[in-house]
Amino acid sequence: MNPVITTPAATTVFTTVLTRGPISRTDVSKVTGLSSAAVTRAVKPIMEAGYLDELPYGRRTATGSGRPAAPLAVRADREFFVGVKITATELIAVVTDLRAQVRAAEHLQLAGRDVDTVIAALGQVVGDLVEHPERTHSLGIAISGDVDKAGGVVRYSPFLGWHDVPLARLARRATGLATTIENDVKALTVAEQWFGEGVGAEAFAVVTVGAGIGCGLVVHGVLVEGGYGVAGEIGHVPVADFGPACHCGGRGCVEAIASERAIVAQARAVTGQDRLDMNAVIDLAHQGHPAVCEVFAIAGRAIGRGIAAMVNMFGPEKVVVSGEGLAAYDLFENHIRDAFTPQAFGAAGRCPLVIRPLPFEEWARGAAAVSIQTLFR
Known part of the structure; x- marks a missing residue:
């Protein structure tokens, strides 16, 4: 999948709207330090691609300024993302929208911890969950241990007993989705950074x-x-x-x-x-x-x-x-x-x-949040 958002300014604007929206252009400028002209330039192609909507005038902005404004908001259903948390005994999988809101979830017990068994189960659970393949291109996987995110390799996962597993490549082959892998705690941190306490x-x-x-x-x-x-x-x-x-x-x-x-x-x-x-x-x-x-x-x-x-x-x-x-x-x-x-x-x-008690679905949501980053990698 090719990134949709390709400049630093566009990335900054989009993530600001994603995490703080609905928010006016003026408030985006205040939050980011970008000029109003730079915000307008960054917004135009993202909106044309269908990832942002402009809400009607008069709706409150994120800062509650009280002035009539046309806030920007992420079009949540523009694209869907799959997130999977792999444990030693099961897969927890979710489908989220662009705002990482969970639309569907499923747990699948693993018959074993070997790589082939887990990959087969991964293909099954993703196939079961994806309802809009034309708008679902990215899969994020969260797994414990030492993960080489850039290389797509699980260097060491103690609870699975894996060493040097090219998980991203195997998962893409099994699901047809562009795949990003991440350490499970880092994935959870991304979700908290964008949509939670952070x-x-x-x-x-x-x-x-x-x-x-x-x-x-x-x-x-x-x-x-x-x-x-x-x-x-x-x-x-x-x-x-x-x-x-x-x-x-x-x-x-x-x-x-x-x-x-x-x-x-x-x-x-x-x-x-x-x-x-x-x-x-x-x-x-x-x-x-x-x-x-x-x-x-x-x-x-x-x-x-x-x-x-x-x-x-x-x-x-x-x-x-x-x-x-x-x-x-x-x-x-x-x-x-x-x-x-x-x-x-x-x-x-x-x-x-x-x-902050969080169920395992939140870890899978974190994996989906990591996959959302593929929009502007």
């Missing part, structure tokens, strides 16, 4: 707690990839010199202490009950089992120190805490905050931690 923020972070401990960073309005594409991996910040071994090869990492797998393993060890799962561990903690409560306390302190290290280095305006592990968040929230505050340097200790 709208209007120059710098913010998303931290996810669950099967792993992930982090996505936005600095100066740009998602931070880093030289190797793995920037923000606070799950692999060491916080305990003699802590447990981590799958990354390190020791004492936040993830080795505070992931669901780590919490279950520690709870089994302190209780002697080797068949506990995460739900049973949470139940024991809610019942006040002292040793299990201490497992969550240790996990919370590890997460808090990891977040503090990230805040000290990057200075986000806020940290959004999410992930499937929030079902147990009440068990370690205080410990996260108690460890974060003294470890954060100076004024960084005032950085708010915003708790």
Whole structure:
């Protein structure tokens, strides 16, 4: 798919309307710093391509100036996007419109984790969901681990056991859609940046707690990839010199202490009950089992120190805490905050931690948001 929006000014204008619209040209100019003439020049070809509409005069603008204006708005149904989150057990797939509003969703259980099985399932779920093929050209895939977005390769996904899988190429062959892959936490961060807690923020972070401990960073309005594409991996910040071994090869990492797998393993060890799962561990903690409560306390302190290290280095305006592990968040929230505050340097200790429970469909929506970027890549 060829990008529709091809200049920096057009990209800036379109993303402003996308994230803040309906909004007048005057307000776009104020928000972006572009001249009125530059905004008008940028809008014209995008509108001609059918991606923007001009609403009737008199409707309120995004800033609520009260003056009659002709606000610009994204034409949401101009194009549709597919987003898929791959887990170790299932595919969660959504179709969204141009504003990343979910129009359809489906879960498909995986018969196995091998590449061929997952690709076949991917082709099936995309075929089931796409109702407007003439307006659906892009697929975004979110997957945990070390992802080479530019090359379309999953370098390492610990929960699937994949190494150096050319996922974008295989997915395009199976679905016929231009495919972009991204680390799942970074994809979720893109959705939050454009359509959630991060709208209007120059710098913010998303931290996810669950099967792993992930982090996505936005600095100066740009998602931070880093030289190797793995920037923000606070799950692999060491916080305990003699802590447990981590799958990354390190020791004492936040993830080795505070992931669901780590919490279950520690709870089994302190209780002697080797068949506990995460739900049973949470139940024991809610019942006040002292040793299990201490497992969550240790996990919370590890997460808090990891977040503090990230805040000290990057200075986000806020940290959004999410992930499937929030079902147990009440068990370690205080410990996260108690460890974060003294470890954060100076004024960084005032950085708010915003708790935002999100279902897996939101991760798939994040993948769709990444695919929306193909409009102006």
